[in-house]
Amino acid sequence: SEYDLVVRGGTVVNASDIVKADVGVKDGRIVALGEKLGAGAKEVDASGRLVMPGGVDSHCHIDQPSSTGGRNAETFETATRSAACGGTTSVICFAPQQKGVGLADGVAAYHERAKSACIDYSFHIVINDPNDAVVGEDLPKLIGEGHRSIKLFMTYASNRVDDGQILRILEVARRNQALVCVHAENHDAIMFMTEKLLAAGLNGTKYHSWCKPALVEREATYRMIALAELMDQPIQIFHVTCGEAAEEIRRAQQRGLKIYAETCPQYFVLTEKDLDRDAREGAKFLCSPAPRTEAEQEALWNYVKSGTLGNVTSDHAPYNIGDPDGKFWAGDNAPFSSIANGVPGLETRMPIVFHEGVVKGRLSLQEFVAVTSTNAAKLFGLHPQKGAIAVGADADIVVWDAEKKTVISQDILHHATDYTPYEGMEVTGWPAATIARGAVLWQDGEDMCEPGYGRFLAREPYDYIKPRGAFPTPFDPVAGTVAE
Ligand code: URP
Ligand code: ZN
Ligand code: ZN
Ligand code: ZN
Numbered sequence: 001s002e003y004d005l006v007v008r009g010g011t012v013v014n015a016s017d018i019v020k021a022d023v024g025v026k027d028g029r030i031v032a033l034g035e036k037l038g039a040g041a042k043e044v045d046a047s048g049r050l051v052m053p054g055g056v057d058s059h060c061h062i063d064q065p066s067s068t069g070g071r072n073a074e075t076f077e078t079a080t081r082s083a084a085c086g087g088t089t090s091v092i093c094f095a096p097q098q099k100g101v102g103l104a105d106g107v108a109a110y111h112e113r114a115k116s117a118c119i120d121y122s123f124h125i126v127i128n129d130p131n132d133a134v135v136g137e138d139l140p141k142l143i144g145e146g147h148r149s150i151k152l153f154m155t156y157a158s159n160r161v162d163d164g165q166i167l168r169i170l171e172v173a174r175r176n177q178a179l180v181c182v183h184a185e186n187h188d189a190i191m192f193m194t195e196k197l198l199a200a201g202l203n204g205t206k207y208h209s210w211c212k213p214a215l216v217e218r219e220a221t222y223r224m225i226a227l228a229e230l231m232d233q234p235i236q237i238f239h240v241t242c243g244e245a246a247e248e249i250r251r252a253q254q255r256g257l258k259i260y261a262e263t264c265p266q267y268f269v270l271t272e273k274d275l276d277r278d279a280r281e282g283a284k285f286l287c288s289p290a291p292r293t294e295a296e297q298e299a300l301w302n303y304v305k306s307g308t309l310g311n312v313t314s315d316h317a318p319y320n321i322g323d324p325d326g327k328f329w330a331g332d333n334a335p336f337s338s339i340a341n342g343v344p345g346l347e348t349r350m351p352i353v354f355h356e357g358v359v360k361g362r363l364s365l366q367e368f369v370a371v372t373s374t375n376a377a378k379l380f381g382l383h384p385q386k387g388a389i390a391v392g393a394d395a396d397i398v399v400w401d402a403e404k405k406t407v408i409s410q411d412i413l414h415h416a417t418d419y420t421p422y423e424g425m426e427v428t429g430w431p432a433a434t435i436a437r438g439a440v441l442w443q444d445g446e447d448m449c450e451p452g453y454g455r456f457l458a459r460e461p462y463d464y465i466k467p468r469g470a471f472p473t474p475f476d477p478v479a480g481t482v483a484e
Contacts, residue, residue, distance in 0.1 A: 002038035002039060003024040003037065003038065004027065004040060005040045005041065005435070005438050006024050006025070006037055007025070007043075007046050007399060008040075008047070010047065010051035010399060011050050011051065012051045013052045013366060013369050014388060014389055015366050015367075015373075015374035017366070021033045022037040023389060024037045027438070028439075029392065029437075030392065030394075049401055049402070051389060051398075051400075052369050052397070053374060053377075054373065054386075054398050055349065056088070056090045056091075056372070057092070057346060057376070058313050059238055059262060059264075060091050060093050060313065060316035061093060061094060061342065062093040062114075063079070067153065067158050067341070068341045069329045070326055070329040072319065073323070073415075073417040073418070076121070077116040077451040079091075079416075080454055081118050081447065082346050083118075084436065085347055086349060086350055086351065087372075087431035088346060089119050089398070089441075090119060090386050091346070092376075093123060094110075094123060095110035095111075095126065097125070097128050097134070103125070103134050104141065107123070110123060117454030118441065118449035118454055119449075120396075120455050120456075122146075122380070122456065122457040122458075125142055125143075125149070125150050127139065128160070129161075130172070135168055140175070145458065147459075148179060148465065149181055150169060150172075150181065151238075152181070153183045154185055154223075155185040155288075157187075167230070167231060170228060171477070173233055173465075174467055177461040177465050179234055179464065180234070182224050182236070183288075184217060184237055184238070185220050186220045189212075189216045193211040193212070203336060204276075205286050205339065208339075214241070217241060217244070221240070221245040221248045221249065224237065225252045225259055229472065230477075232471050234465050234466075235259055236260045236262065236379065239289060240262065240267075240300070241290070243299030246261070246300065246308055249303075250303065258464070260310055260464070262376075263303075265345055265356075266287060266421065267296070268300065268353075268356050271297070272290065274291060279333070280332075283339050284321060284343070285421050286340075286343075287315070287317065287341055287342050287343045301357075301362050304363070305362065310376075310379065311370075313376070315343075316342075316344055318415060320417060321419050326340060326418075327339050348422055351427045351429055352427060353368065353372055354400070354427070355427035373386075373387045374387040381459040381460060396436050397434075397435040398433070399431065399432045401432040402429050403428065405426060406426070406428075407424065408423065409424065414447060432444060441453075
C-alpha cells in the first residue's frame with residue numbers, strides 16, 4: 001500500500017486552520033494531507049472526529065523526588081503511558097541537580113530512567129546550586145547537547161535559588177542559548193507565614209493557601225521578570241494561577257520583553273475550598289502555587305484567550321495518598337507544610353482543557369490546539385517536528401471524539417498514582433486514538449503503549465530563546481562590554 005498508515009475522513013485542526021482531510025503516514029512522518037488518499041497498510045477511521053496534533057506537555061515531574069519530601073508515584077513507563085492515553089505524545093520533564101552527584105552524572109541517570117518512556121521526551125535541567133563547575137562547565141555542555149531549557153525554583157528550601165544565583169543562571173542561559181523556566185513564589189514570605197500559622201495551631205491543609213496567597217506569586221513573578229530584563233534573557237513563568245501574576249506578565253509582554261507563561265488545568269477547576277477538608281482528602285488537592293477562587297479561574301481564561309498565557313501544562317506531580325513515603329511522608333498527622341506538593345494530571349490535561357475551554361465556549365478548536373500542543377512545541381524548540389499536522393512533521397496525532405461523555409475516575413486512568421483530584425468530574429471530549437510517530441498507542445479504550453518506544457528530543461537553538469539585544473544600560477553584563 002501507498003502509506004504505512006492513513007487517518008481517514010476526519011477534520012484536521014491545526015492552530016492555524018481547520019480542513020477536512022485524510023492524513024497519510026510513512027516511516028513515522030506525515031507525508032500527505034488531502035481528500036481520498038490511497039490505501040494505508042493500517043487505517044484509522046476518523047469520520048466524525050477531530051484530527052489534531054498530539055499534545056505537548058512541557059511541564060511534568062516524572063520519577064523525580066519531591067522538593068517537599070515524598071517519593072514520586074510513577075516511572076517513565078507509567079507516566080508516559082497515561083499521557084498517551086490522554087492524547088499527549090511528547091513530554092518535557094525534569095533532570096534535577098542532586099546533592100552529592102555531579103550535574104552531568106545526575107542528568108545521565110535521568111536519561112537512563114527515561115529509557116522506559118512510551119512517548120518522546122525532553123528535559124529541563126533543574127539547577128539549585130549554580131556553583132563554578134556547574135556554571136562554567138557542566139551546564140554549557142548539557143545545553144549544547146540539546147537540553148535547551150533550565151528550571152529554577154524561587155521557593156522550596158531544598159531547591160530555591162536567591163536573586164544572585166538567579167542572575168548567574170540567567171547569564172549561563174543567555175551565553176549558551178537556553179530558555180529559563182521558573183517556579184515563582186516568594187520563599188521568605190511563605191516561610192514566615194508558615195511559621196506564624198503553625199504557631200497559631202493552624203495546621204490543616206486549608207492553611208496551605210493562607211501561607212502563600214496570590215501576592216507571593218505576583219511579587220516573585222515581577223521580580224523574576226525584572227531580573228530577566230536586567231540580563232536580557234527570555235523566560236517562561238510556570239503555573240500562573242491568578243490575574244495578579246498574569247497582569248505583570250502582560251505588562252512585560254506589552255513592553256516587548258520575551259516573557260512567556262503557562263497555566264495548568266488544576267487552576268481552572270480547583271479552588272482553595274478543595275483544601276478545606278480533613279488532611280486525608282485535602283492533601284489530594286495540595287499543590288503549589290495554591291488553587292485560588294472561581295473569580296481567578298475566569299481571570300485565567302481571559303489571559304489564555306488573549307495569549308498572555310500561551311500554553312497549558314499538567315505540572316503532573318504525583319504522590320500517593322496511601323503510601324508511607326508519598327503525600328504523607330512526614331506522617332499521617334503532618335501539618336500542611338510537610339505534605340508533598342503536587343497533583344497528577346498527564347492523562348486528564350487535554351480532556352479538562354477541551355471541556356472547560358471548547359465545550360464551555362471559551363476557546364475555539366484552533367486555540368485548543370495552540371494551548372495544548374503547538375505553542376509549547378514552538379516555545380521549546382520542537383516545532384514543526386511536533387505540534388503540527390503538516391507534511392514533514394512527526395506523525396503525532398490525537399483523533400478526538402468531541403461528543404464522548406466521560407466521568408473522570410481513578411478506575412479509568414492509566415497512571416500509577418493512587419487517586420485523581422478530578423474524581424467524579426464529567427467531561428465531554430476524550431481521545432479516541434493517539435498516534436505517536438505513526439504507531440497507534442491508544443485506540444477505542446485499548447492501550448498499546450510500549451515502554452522504550454519514546455525517544456529523547458535534543459533541541460537546537462531557536463528563535464524564542466534568542467535575546468532581544470537590549471540591556472537597561474549601555475553595559476552588557478554578559479560580555480562585559482559597553483555599547484558605543
Ligand atoms: O505542587 C507542585 N507544583 N509540585 C511540583 C513540584 C515539586 O516537585 O514539589
Ligand atoms: Zn543528554
Ligand atoms: Zn513549580
Ligand atoms: Zn512543577
